[in-house]
Amino acid sequence: MLLTLCWQQTAALALAILAGSLIATVVRVWRSTLRPHGFPDGPQTAPFVGNLHQFPTSKAFLNFHEWRKTYGDIIGLKFGPQNVVILNNWKHVKELFDKRGGIYSSRPASYIGNELICPGDTHILLVPYSAAWRSLRKSVQALLNVNSVDALLPIQNSEAIQTIHDLIRTPDAYYDHLRRYSTAVVLASVFGQRGKTFNSEKVQALYRVQDRFTQLLEPGATPPIDAFPLLKYLPSFLAPWKREALAIKEEQRALYFGLLKETRAKLSIGKAESCFMSELLRQSEKSGLSEDQIAYLGGILMEAGSDTTASTLLSFCLAMINYPDVLQKCQAEVDALCVDHSPNSDDISKLSYIHACMNEVLRWRPVAAGGIPHVLTEDDVYGDYVIPKGTILFANTWAIHQDESQYHRPAEFIPERWLDNKYGTKHSNPDIDGRRATYGFGAGRRVCSGQRLAENSLMVNMAKLVWTFDITSTKPADASMETGYTSGFLVCPKKFPAVFTVRSEVKAKISEAEYVKAEQFLSQFEE
Ligand code: HEM
Numbered sequence: 001m002l003l004t005l006c007w008q009q010t011a012a013l014a015l016a017i018l019a020g021s022l023i024a025t026v027v028r029v030w031r032s033t034l035r036p037h038g039f040p041d042g043p044q045t046a047p048f049v050g051n052l053h054q055f056p057t058s059k060a061f062l063n064f065h066e067w068r069k070t071y072g073d074i075i076g077l078k079f080g081p082q083n084v085v086i087l088n089n090w091k092h093v094k095e096l097f098d099k100r101g102g103i104y105s106s107r108p109a110s111y112i113g114n115e116l117i118c119p120g121d122t123h124i125l126l127v128p129y130s131a132a133w134r135s136l137r138k139s140v141q142a143l144l145n146v147n148s149v150d151a152l153l154p155i156q157n158s159e160a161i162q163t164i165h166d167l168i169r170t171p172d173a174y175y176d177h178l179r180r181y182s183t184a185v186v187l188a189s190v191f192g193q194r195g196k197t198f199n200s201e202k203v204q205a206l207y208r209v210q211d212r213f214t215q216l217l218e219p220g221a222t223p224p225i226d227a228f229p230l231l232k233y234l235p236s237f238l239a240p241w242k243r244e245a246l247a248i249k250e251e252q253r254a255l256y257f258g259l260l261k262e263t264r265a266k267l268s269i270g271k272a273e274s275c276f277m278s279e280l281l282r283q284s285e286k287s288g289l290s291e292d293q294i295a296y297l298g299g300i301l302m303e304a305g306s307d308t309t310a311s312t313l314l315s316f317c318l319a320m321i322n323y324p325d326v327l328q329k330c331q332a333e334v335d336a337l338c339v340d341h342s343p344n345s346d347d348i349s350k351l352s353y354i355h356a357c358m359n360e361v362l363r364w365r366p367v368a369a370g371g372i373p374h375v376l377t378e379d380d381v382y383g384d385y386v387i388p389k390g391t392i393l394f395a396n397t398w399a400i401h402q403d404e405s406q407y408h409r410p411a412e413f414i415p416e417r418w419l420d421n422k423y424g425t426k427h428s429n430p431d432i433d434g435r436r437a438t439y440g441f442g443a444g445r446r447v448c449s450g451q452r453l454a455e456n457s458l459m460v461n462m463a464k465l466v467w468t469f470d471i472t473s474t475k476p477a478d479a480s481m482e483t484g485y486t487s488g489f490l491v492c493p494k495k496f497p498a499v500f501t502v503r504s505e506v507k508a509k510i511s512e513a514e515y516v517k518a519e520q521f522l523s524q525f526e527e
Pocket residue numbers: 124125126137140186301302304305306308309312367368371372373440441442443444445446447448449450451453454
């Protein structure tokens with residue numbers, strides 16, 4: 001009897017402890033999904049999920065832009081227990097990312113990015129703020145300094161000439177020609193290799209893997225694994241994103257290590273000695289980078305430079321179709337400067353209207369429109385706000401570039417805004433202290449390392465395109481970010497109807513003559 005009572009009491013006690021700890025866990029999880037004290041305001045959270053149920057699966061930056069009307073420039077969100085802050089105004093990006101860069105420069109833990117696809121601190125864009133990031137960044141900065149980048153102008157010019165040649169021959173394939181261009185420039189400069197056609201295996205492999213990669217990593221595209229780590233343990237047959245991540249990893253490694261192997265083979269016979277890869281391999285003992293890190297750095301430069309530049313060039317063509325008066329002004333400028341040759345790298349510094357168009361296209365349709373996430377590594381107080389360590393912050397480039405308090409008619413493509421104001425803003429005397437002309441390349445210590453390389457490419461190609469072609473269409477191109485652009489963390493115009501008509505017989509002849517020379521120059525990168 002006594003024994004039975006003891007047993008019953010023990011069981012009741014165990015049950016009470018179990019129920020108590022279950023309730024405590026539930027309360028802890030529930031509390032973790034509430035906005036912390038002093039955190040910026042945002043939409044009402046729901047128990048356990050925070051704002052996850054309101055989070056769209058693509059182009060979330062459009063919603064954040066809308067929410068700004070209700071919640072202001074700084075929005076606080078909860079993705080389950082994860083704190084997230086959206087910065088919709090350049091001033092806050094300056095204060096936090098630029099001025100407090102020492103604590104606002106990490107990246108979110110990404111199970112998919114950093115563990116499944118690119119383990120071992122290999123992907124510079126994804127690795128947290130750490131010694132590993134610093135050595136990767138140091139190597140990249142050494143490769144992409146102003147002098148080294150400007151030394152690539154002959155490659156950019158020759159590849160742009162090939163693009164014009166391709167467009168004259170098969171204008172309907174404009175989308176592929178522009179995408180080939182940006183990959184070919186990085187293939188030649190980083191690996192000393194040629195990307196002669198869009199259908200060549202390497203160019204194809206890069207876009208195949210890059211499209212899958214950006215789609216899988218877009219916020220909202222997969223369940224919130226980093227906020228709810230238990231999801232990691234789902235078996236693959238219940239987690240299609242796991243299978244996709246591993247397939248991407250395999251394809252990425254095959255491409256990057258294949259390219260490294262081929263470059264090594266070229267170097268062994270005295271070729272490709274001035275490419276970035278050769279420099280990285282020479283420096284490997286000093287830099288301490290592993291074989292994986294070297295292969296990935298090369299691959300990532302190709303990733304980072306391809307989609308982004310091509311997407312911006314495509315947006316420029318789209319703008320030329322929808323704003324024919326701007327096209328005419330561009331043509332007047334290049335025609336006045338270049339009579340017997342197409343605009344080249346020596347001319348670009350004299351083309352102020354084209355330069356204004358470049359700034360405008362980067363503002364109007366930024367490629368990384370939602371920003372690339374930064375993570376805060378220490379608790380911080382900003383004005384009245386308390387921002388806890390571990391918070392993920394997005395500088396919402398879309399909202400910053402569409403801000404009506406800053407730009408006159410921001411939805412329109414108006415290059416003139418840049419002609420007498422280097423920030424393109426509507427204020428005659430803008431608050432220039434620390435303002436960036438564009439937030440399209442990010443901000444703070446993680447700001448894009450390839451901005452100058454990209455801008456050189458944009459200038460040379462935009463100038464050559466308008467010098468050679470009238471760019472028109474039978475109907476307006478869909479420039480809407482909602483419907484006319486792809487999703488993914490990098491956006492790109494969907495294919496739009498475009499007609500490229502050579503402006504004169506003389507220009508066609510000059511372009512063909514330039515192509516013969518460019519072809520000779522580029523043949524150094526052939527097998
Ligand atoms: C129009 C073209 C381009 C755009 C719009 C662009 C945009 C960006 C953005 C938004 C970031 C993240 C910045 C941040 O976290 O605040 C970034 C990072 C980066 N970009 Fe670019 N990019 C372009 C071209 C290039 C090119 C041509 C290269 C080199 C070949 C390059 C190399 C990189 C690298 C290495 C990073 C990683 C920086 C880090 O995390 O430390 N980008 N880019």
